[in-house]
Amino acid sequence: MSEQTTYKEPTYGNWRKPRTAGIGKLGALETMAMIAALLVLLFIFRLAGPIPGFIAFIVLAVALVVFTIRDQHGQSRITRMLAKRAHRKAVNRRTNLYRSGPTGLVPGGTAQLPGLLAKSQLHQFVDSFDRPFALVFMPDTNHATVVIECEPTGLALEDPQTIDTYVANWGGWLADLGKQSDVVAASVTVETAPDFGVRLRQWVDSNRHPDAPPATVQMMEQIKETFPQSAPVTRAFLAVTVTAWRQGAPRPRKVEDLGIDLAARLGKLTEHLEQCGAGDAHPVTAQTLCEVVRSAYDPAVAQHIAAAHAESVTPALSWNDVGPIAHNSGWEWYRHDSGFSKSWVMSVAPRGEVFSNVLEAVLSPTGEVDRKRVTFLFRPVSAARAMDVAEKDVNAASSRANSTNTPNFRAIDDYAKTVQTAKEIAKDAGMLNFGVVITATTRYAEDALAVSYTMEDLAAESQLTVRPAYGAQDTAFAASLPLGLVLPDYVMVPSKIREAV
Incomplete structure (x- = not known):
């Protein structure tokens, strides 16, 4: 008799926040600042006496x-x-x-995208x-993004x-x-939006037989009215962002060169996505991307876009018309x-x-929310640097775990994770490096x-600890769109300093 093996569902994890070596919970920069403060305090006590020293100690x-x-x-009081x-x-x-628009301040009276997307170009x-x-080019960072639309089948019957x-x-x-030297980021956006049922109504009306039984007509009329209220549309987009700079090149590549290069590589990027459960994966055209961005900034126009497509009419949209007429962040x-x-x-x-x-839970359609986007942001570490980064993380975690005679469990667990990552x-x-941005949109402020x-x-049901993007709602909204924004490249503080804190 053959022995039957029971299937054990695997689990996933081992992700961690990268941290530099320091004393206890402090990072490298904070540790150096504390040591410098202690030296200053000693000099004040020695040169100025105990009272000024005590005041300096309090400060x-x-x-x-x-x-x-x-x-x-992870936010300090000074950060807030x-x-x-x-x-x-x-x-x-x-x-x-x-x-923006005819009565706005944008030159030419166009509805240009605001904020970080203002200089973006669509080719x-x-x-x-x-x-x-479509290829979205960002002149400020010399980044180019291609967007792929996927049609995931879901996991209900798998x-x-x-x-x-x-x-x-x-x-x-x-x-x-x-392993691709010019890829700087990727993102996956899962968007759920209401199905207005325009195509369904047009299909039912165009296929109605004049001699159809009254009961059948009544049933189809009920379907026309009720189906759009219970069947939201889920769309998935994958954006891949490359840099125009090539290692050793004297100057960045032009948009035309980037387009030719990505045209040759796009087939490889899409051919294996079906094996990832993404279903049919195909590149997004400039027209489709304009419609996606326009509907995000003005949800009311989505119904009109759907109605136009139901009549086999392509809405006339350009990249200069997809931004909001007005916004208040x-x-x-x-x-x-x-x-x-x-x-x-x-x-x-x-x-x-x-x-x-x-x-x-967070990806599934939600009846209480009109439109919802969940965007996963990925920044791959090049294969040439990955091992060096892993070894540095192991050394930093080991230093924190051994900084005290009785290290806490979190420091020990962090060290174990870095070792496991290095082995893999x-x-x-x-x-x-990855992050998540969630955007929810409603038509009415009272909701x-x-x-x-x-x-x-x-x-919380998906075990995500999230915080509102306080003071940066317009930027977070733009980052949740499938346009390949690489937010760390727009921060004025250098990355090495941010990582050391």
């Missing part, structure tokens, strides 16, 4: 508390104070307001499979072994990005044309080990509070 202690004590999202001050400054200068090329594809294969293939697809909310949105960013990934369906990278695994509670509950 330095308060400063240490302000800079080092963090909340559950600086964010509020920056937003208050923007409100005073009215730079949080935007007006269209044809790949090696004769498929037109057996666990197939799901595990999808996850493994997806991990391999992401790992391959680190508040501290916690973002008002744009006919939409009222709020965005959250992930501060802590799911802790411990999780199953493959951990994000099902030695076996040709990939390394990525905003209920939508906020719903989204935070869904994030």
Whole structure:
């Protein structure tokens, strides 16, 4: 008799926040600042006496508390104070307001995209499979992004072994990005929006037989009215961002050169996505991308776009017309044309080990939310640097674990994770930095509070610790769009300093 083996569903995890070596919970920069403060304190005690020294001690202690004590999202008090001050400054200068169109301040009277997307350019090329594809070029960072639309079949009817294969293939697809020297980022956007039923109504009306039984006509009329209310549309987009700079090149590549290069590589990027559970994957055209962005900034226009397509009419849209006519970026909310949105960013990934369906709650359609986008941001570490980064993380985690005679469990667990990561990278695994941006949009401001509670509950159900993008709602909204924005490249503070804190 053959022995039957029982299937054991695998778990996933081992992600961690990269941290530099320091004393206890402090980073490298904070540790150096504390040592410098102690040296200054000793000199004050020695040269000025005990009273000035005691006063200096109080001042330095308060400063240490302000800079080092963090909340559950990893934010210090000084970080929150600086964010509020920056937003208050923007409100005073009215730079949080935007007006475009014929009565706005944009030259030419166009509805140009605001904020970080203001200088973006849209081009269209044809790949090696004769498929037109859009290319979004960002002059400020010399980044170019191609967008791929996927049609995932869902996991409801899939057996666990197939799901595990999808996850493994997806991990391999992401790992391959680190082996391409010019790929700087990738993102996956899952958007759920209401189905207006325009195409359904047009199809039912055009196929109605004049002699159809009254009961059948009544049933189809009920379907026309009820189906759009219970069947939201889910769309998935994958954006891959490359840099125009090539290592050793004297100057960045031109947009035309980037288009030719990506046209030859786009087939390879899409051919393996079906094995990741993405279904049919095809590049997004410039027209489709314009419609996606226009509907995001003005949700009311989505119904008109659907009605035009039902009549086989292509809406006339250009990249200069897809931005909002007006927006108001508040501290916690973002008002744009006919939409009222709020965005959250992930501060802590799911802790411990999780199953493959951990994000099902936050990704599934939600009746209480008109439109919802969940965007996963990936920044691959090049295969040439991955092992060096892993070894540096191991050394930093080991230093923190051994900085005290009785290291806490979190430091020990962090060290174990870095060792496991180094072992996997030695076996040709990939390394990525990742984050999550969630945006919920409603048509009516009075529903905003209920939508906020719903989204935070869904994030908690998916074991995501999220915080509102306070003071940066317009930026987070743009980052959630499938346009390949690489936010760290727009931050004025150098990355080495940010990582050391």
